């Protein structure tokens with residue numbers, strides 16, 4: 357299977373548009389046109405993981421954290437990143453990362469599901485789909501054709517409903533002036549025409565294609581149409597999420613639940629073991645940046661990489677913190693992506709599932725526990 361096809365599957369899961377501006381996800385190294393047979397998935401492209409990729413004859417290494425993050429001025433074996441890059445290129449291993457785009461699309465919601473959270477919502481929206489209302493005026497006998505042209509290109513999607521439009525009959529008037537070639541009416545005469553106003557909704561991405569299709573299908577030389585930006589945007593994607601458990605849980609019991617759900621050896625938390633918690637925020641990885649958002653919505657924030665001052669400040673804002681480690685809260689990503697790709701490859705091409713091998717690297721947290 358072509359590497360490009362794998363990338364398409366990954367981008368369906370974690371669209372690049374969800375990534376934060378400062379991030380560097382995507383194809384970082386190698387050739388997208390390469391034929392891929394062995395795919396390794398890992399949280400980090402550490403030296404050890406790169407070694408495993410090479411010894412397991414991986415053609416492609418997919419990681420969560422981008423191996424190349426800051427701009428590089430030189431790539432030499434004197435430098436620890438340079439060494440990895442050289443090794444991957446020498447062995448023709450493509451390197452691809454999905455970082456904050458994966459955080460927004462999958463990480464927090466999946467982590468919340470593991471804890472059994474209900475009614476989950478985004479904690480810190482990064483991306484919101486923009487929607488527009490299109491209203492177009494069409495002579496009645498051509499309304500069906502124009503409507504179909506627009507919905508075929510993706511206008512009129514509301515949740516799981518497609519082809520959503522609203523149609524009003526009315527009277528249109530126009531006066532064709534010199535140099536015109538009107539579909540209806542005559543030059544110099546005021547025309548009155550039974551028209552249909554078709555209203556529908558479209559997202560930012562499909563707006564241009566839908567308008568082009570509408571203009572192509574419309575019989576008039578100068579179709580009349582309006583585009584209104586909508587204030588009520590679509591479902592947002594963002595960092596972290598918060599939700600509720602079906603009943604109160606004590607801090608101690610939640611800590612046990614977190615240990616079990618993420619297979620971590622320990623968690624640390626602020627507050628008292630008997631503190632009762634109902635609304636739970638979770639931000640796998642490093643969640644310091646969402647403390648302010650969580651403080652208004654949740655009793656506790658489960659995350660990693662917490663430090664003394666942040667924890668103290670959060671506590672005084674009424675937010676308890678539970679730290680299960682950066683690696684601890686994110687390492688399920690590798691298995692998740694692995695299962696996703698296996699399923700998608702089998703769906704795309706039944707025979708491919710036997711020729712494309714997807715597997716996780718063996719990774720350990722960087723910290724040891726005494």
Ligand SMILES: [Zn+2]
Nearest residue numbers: 641642682686
């Ligand atoms: Zn991370």
